Amino acid sequence: MENKLTQELHQLLNNGLVIPATPTALTKTLDLDEKRQRALLRYYQSSGAGGLAIGVHTSQFEIREIGLYQPILEIGKEELDAYGAKNGKTLFRIAGVLGKTEQAVKEAGIASDLHYHAALVSLASFRDTSNEELIEHCKKIAEIIPIIGFYLQPSVGGRLLDADFWREFSNIQNVVAIKIAPFNRYCTIDVVRGVAESNRSDEVALYTGNDDNIVADLLTEFKIPVNDGIVKKRIIGGLLGHWAVWTKKAVELFDEIKHSNPLDVSELLTKGVKITDSNAAFFDSRNGFKGSIAGIHDVLIRQGLLESNHTINPNERLSPGQKKEIDRIYEIYPELNDDLFVAENLDNWLR
Template sequence: MALHRTDLPPEILRLFRQGVAIPAHPLALNAERQFDRRRQRALSRYYIDAGAGGLAVGVHTTQFEIRDVGLYRPVLEAAMEDSRAWTDRPLVMVAGLAGRTQQAVNEARTALSLGYHAGLLSLAAMKGSSTEEILAHCRSVAQEIPLVGFYLQPAVGGVSLGADFWRAFCAIDNVIAVKVAPFNRYRTLDVIRGLVEARAEERVTLYTGNDDHIVLDLVTPFTVKRDGEPVTVRFQGGLLGHWSVWTRGAVQMLEKLKAAVAAGPLSPEILALDSAVTDCNAAFFDVANDFHGCIAGCHEILRRQGLLEGTWCLNPQEGLSPGQSEAIDRICRLYPELSDDAFVAGNLERWLS
């Protein structure tokens, strides 16, 4: 049975609209690269206790390869089961959707059957298709589930999309948000321009996925002219692989940034935070090696904290790059105030129980 955004629980719509921290949920594996159910549960408990406003599961950080090994439904089911068992607090539950149209539609139906509220639609499989073909794909999936658009950076498989695409996408009635993650200011502005031109800013909420500019995305007013008048929109929250680590600090940072924007004007301290967070991301996401170790880098932080047993990925070719561990050492040494090591240490045994 299809789900329209107006059918979502009011508290979920409110959370979506106000903007929350949504970590992209990693996949816990053991040394045999098999699903580690216990540590997967511990991760969900960690994110919930850290104050995350929701979970994004089956997305890039969860590894798209889960679909190839029969783990898509089990991983989505685990996160839903574990979150419901751990808290009564409403959480925005977002399922990653991938593949060509029939696959994405089937994944949307799977997500709905498990109780997910929205689908984050990856368009990587549509590379080479025309704009109209991609839009037809999006409209088909939107008939099943409320959509969160996903501008994935081309370096990890995303498709370059212009303002005309985003105007048409945001005009789709069942779109409720866009995760903007091209890691490119020009392309970020294309999304914002498309959103405003579609007159959808009251319905579609912007979430940053730009790990290279998290702080500036969240504090910047973006103004676009429409009919000769300025229209200002803002990023309200983040849906980020970067926030799968040091999540307690990320939640606190989002609260701090929202308060700073409300109080205004912004202090130099707030603005300087952007470069510190970006420096952290360069190590976590392995920018020096064109993002090859972006998933393993997040795993490494979680391994050091004891939440994961190792950095294994489903693809044996994915792992930490040469020098990446040393880059993470430097980040941990320079920015202890951004980490949540003490928070994790104080709760780890309970999460793993």
């Protein structure tokens, strides 16, 4: 596959997209539940998502340990190919890539061979590595496939990355976007400043991964002083684990934000607080995000998209009281869920 994005794909990414970070459907014996995996992907496509991210944190990084990384990417390719052939529409395809350089290069090669458009590069395996070494690692991956930076919050395995890193990262020619997900306003500004100060500030798209601050991220225009001028940047879309559930409503919200005017902002920010409250329950913020993947699974089980809450890591479980918190969210914010949409289409997705 050509290792550069076409103009059409660049434009697609830079127009701003809803990109769910997809979970992995497993049986109780930790085998891939292919039927439900395909149903999940069909749900996201039918909801109006503009892309899919597969093999990422929400997919469980541990899929690599039990040989499921390539199989779920293959299923993703098949479903995306079928959707494109039927609808004449391209969805942006992202594959998660992680590990030290040898593993990451291998995964990038798999993703490229399967015609994924870009790789979301996790640097969680590099705990104390210098910026220079990280940049060299990223350059090697960028030789194979366009790359998207990933600022993963430290509480779930990420590491701190300063503005200097993001400036040099953005200067890599095949960097196409950055997912900003530190769950920290200071760190978020570091990313935006690094991109603004780079030589490619107009070429690198910013996507929120801050599930705790989705609406405000999407509404904010950053104005960064650079030399004698001001560089303006917006976070133009989202690549989010939170959008792995209630996706139809997420697409509607994103469309509302894109077409909002200044008079709409107050009401949108109010809705944003409800979404953050929901995310606190889904991602188990009160317990240091220990139940984040299990919380996403719990909502998908309620909707019938997943059958049971199985994870590879035995510590990935609902925390005490987390299910009650999700019950609370369902009760007080019924307007946020897309249960009816799922119920009307589930049999077709599970065919």
